[in-house]
Amino acid sequence: MRVLLFTGKGGVGKTTLAAATAALLAGRGQRTLVVSTDPAHSLADALAVPLGPRPSPVDTALHAAHIDARTLVDHSWPALREHLGRFAAGLGLAALDAEELTVLPGVDEMLALTEVARLARTGEWDVVVVDCGPTAETLRLLALPEAIAAYLDRARVRLVADLRAVAAMAADLAAHLADLRSLLTDPATTGVRLVFTPERLVAAETRRTLAALALRDIHVDALIANRLVPRARRWQGPAAAWLRARRSEQDAVLSDLDTGSVPLHLVEHLAHEPVGTTALLDLATHLYGDKDPLTIRPPGPPLLSITPDGPDHLLRLTLPLPETATLDLARIGDDLAITIDGVRRLIALPALLHPHTITVAESDPTGLLVRFAPEHP
Template identity: 65%
Template sequence: MEGRSRVLLFTGKGGVGKTTLAAATAARLAVGGRKVLVCSADPAHSLGDAFDLSLTGEPSEVDTCLYAAHVDARGLVDKAWQDIRRHLRHALAGAGLDELDAAELTVLPGVDELLALTEVARLAREGQWEVVVVDCGPTAETLRLLALPEAVAGYLARLSTVDATHRLAEHLAGLRALLVDPATTSVRLVLTPERLVVAETRRTLTALALRGIQVDTLVANRLVPRASRWRGPAASWLRTRRAEQDAVLSELDASTPLPVRVVEHRPVEPVGRGPLLSLAEELYGDADPLAVPLGDARPLMSIRTVSDTAHELRIALPLTDASSLDLARVGDELAITVDGVRRLVALPVLLCRHTVVDATADGDGLVLRFESGKSGGPA
């Protein structure tokens, strides 16, 4: 993976300004001398509006060191997937499946989103970019998108008699490796300082941690300006609203070790290089947008030996009091479901012949106590 680009994924609830902030970050990085590609994987494709340019699926030059593109998922399906599907159908039929069964098995879920993500990975791998900034879709769509490589690879693993599916599964494994590599890829979550949005952000942090994907920064956008020197009803409303937003941000800051950057609401949407750079200056100040420590993310699971017969398994998930949690032992795997997001993770070999006897939660996640005995049973 030598020479791989640094990848920044911007996502957040719809309408919070993630596209503008992704564009501003890319513009700032390019001014600093890095060769940057900013691309949109959001079907809404508003990235071109931020630069006041018409973008296509091929990277085009926006400014010195800055390139931009829209990932056309539908076009990728039209160009690539039909050939892949025909190849798989032929291989499956050759393995003894009739034509109808083979056709059904090659209708993979989420193929258009999967190809969009694959295209981003290709650009990061093959392009001459130091940084690839990705404007992702709204949070729910992005979580589904980031889960696809693992989900589809699991689907293909069941088709174990076909060499073609092995090659595709290996490709998806490489794609997932890119997403979960903390030295290469991270997410920047954009939010507005409202309680409902912050609650969704906390759930997103848990879901991404469950997928093994690192978040490096939270960006609180559209704070109303301070009005300490103003007078009148409008100024009173602004002060009250800003106080509410500051209170929400204070609670958020206390609940996460992640840095929280803030951007005030602007009277007009920043469009074009100059306004975007002005926004980036407010967002990052004098700091390098990439000056966030990477590569030291905590593993999802770690073990502490308590005695010769007992061990504790810590699962690093940012949980809240409102989190809905379910754990189940499935053979040598642990099924973890948090707020409707489920993942099967293989238990460390040391614990496979042990039984879960207790489970507790604290500010750093879950702690499961295993003791030697028969394996299996619910967690």
């Protein structure tokens, strides 16, 4: 079973490319489900079929759905409401009703991600293709399992004995979120496809997103440059001159984009809007050619590695850092807090480094190198 997550800056065509990928996989005999977690819910427009919160058939091997947090709360998650109600009561808070639950920060994203995982694990599908929201929302979505699980784990140990049942529920929820994270960070199962248009501002955001996803230890399968202007090879006139100039600008953006080991797919701007499975299959042919859309990019080096250097130890964080990245590094107890362009992650330091202090930190395009020296009495 594979899970493919499509994301990118709003308006770059991620929904259409997710739908095209799903249509191609279904056409090749894979039992495929394509779902949207994007609040805009334009997947139905791309497929030219009405969609609801439950998977419905689009073609023989293709099903599709819109995941809606409000529907999940109202119909699919009575047990969650009961647990959260008991949790709130244990803390002396009023019980939450369904309307209040949907406006709690992060709950809708957590429910959407949990529903994606549930659908992926039913065994009904060979592939689940996810049309995620725009990049910023997707990064928040993918960060939630680790962030909430870590918070609950810390909060659980602080709860007094009278709240042991609440602590147990917190532990259960933390374990559930850890399970979600294991799904997201397994490169054999889950891959992200970053969609962008070849413009400098969009490419800059794509580079930042690559670094942010690497920081979360989430595998990026491919980059997709969408809507390239076709080459006007033998055309003449003002329109042809404009096309050549615009394509030259796009090629310059792509040549400056360091993708490392991440494959880059190019898709030219089509003359017609791809709506419906027939048009989407044609688009998928432009995207993949005769390649397998499920090809897994071999994982690169681990996010974190440690090597001894005399009495010191060098900790290497392998990240594709843009030259303009804003970095911040801090030691918080036995954790290392890393912030890259506003995206922060706490990384638990190995016990080997607990009695050490940070002396030097250096960055280059391949990542971050931090030197730890033993503390002297």
